[in-house]
Amino acid sequence: MTIKIIKLSELPRHDAGHLFYLSGDIHLSVIQSKHKRPWTLYVLLVLLLFQGLGAIGGGLVLMIRPDGSMIHMPMTMLNGSIFPDFLIPGLILFLVLGVFPVFTFFVLLLQPQWSFLPALSIYKDRYAGWMFSLFIGLGLIIWMDVEVAIVGGGSVIQEIYAALGLLIVIFTLTPSVMRYYQRGSSL
Numbered sequence: 001m002t003i004k005i006i007k008l009s010e011l012p013r014h015d016a017g018h019l020f021y022l023s024g025d026i027h028l029s030v031i032q033s034k035h036k037r038p039w040t041l042y043v044l045l046v047l048l049l050f051q052g053l054g055a056i057g058g059g060l061v062l063m064i065r066p067d068g069s070m071i072h073m074p075m076t077m078l079n080g081s082i083f084p085d086f087l088i089p090g091l092i093l094f095l096v097l098g099v100f101p102v103f104t105f106f107v108l109l110l111q112p113q114w115s116f117l118p119a120l121s122i123y124k125d126r127y128a129g130w131m132f133s134l135f136i137g138l139g140l141i142i143w144m145d146v147e148v149a150i151v152g153g154g155s156v157i158q159e160i161y162a163a164l165g166l167l168i169v170i171f172t173l174t175p176s177v178m179r180y181y182q183r184g185s186s187l
Contacts, residue, residue: 038176045105047168048133051140051161052101059094062086077151097140104132108181130181133172140165 061070066085068075073086083089107117107129121128144162171177 038174038180040171040174040176041108041180044133044168044171044177045109047164047171048101048105048108048136051136051164051168052098052103052105055093055098056102057098059090059092059098062090063094066090081150093143097136097143100132101136104129104136108133125183126178127181127183130172130178133168137165137168137170137172140168 058071062068062073064070066087068077068086075085078085108127111127111129117128118124121131123131141162144158144165148158
């Protein structure tokens with residue numbers, strides 16, 4: 001495996017930073033931005049990491065013990081739902097609200113230029129990681145709404161995570177974060 005460091009100023013279309021390229025079977029390119037990261041982005045990154053790590057832990061616990069006994073969740077909470085136990089909700093929590101936010105954290109932080117990322121974004125003028133962050137915030141709000149509809153509300157933790165989803169959406173939509181991830185601006 002070889003590592004090449006090429007100044008972006010030597011490449012067309014770019015004027016600052018470095019491009020890291022690992023040859024062989026692994027291809028990873030990371031572009032350092034010429035723009036300073038706004039403070040709102042750091043808040044967003046902390047929120048995404050908090051969400052992701054918490055959901056990974058919660059999802060693992062529910063997958064290990066689908067009866068909910070590890071975290072004292074009674075099976076009666078699932079009465080009226082389509083789930084016989086907490087296995088599927090735990091899997092969704094682990095992957096969608098855990099692994100995906102941690103992946104998005106690293107995508108936003110490192111801004112890898114993987115060829116498949118632009119194809120995933122419905123916002124062609126924004127870096128794909130920005131869209132992932134927006135969808136995570138909206139997904140968390142929807143998850144909490146569905147949870148309240150199925151198992152009932154009243155838990156402080158439900159309110160905290162609904163607020164976390166809202167904060168992720170708000171910080172993703174701040175003008176400074178949107179500007180930072182606008183195509184042609186930071187890349």
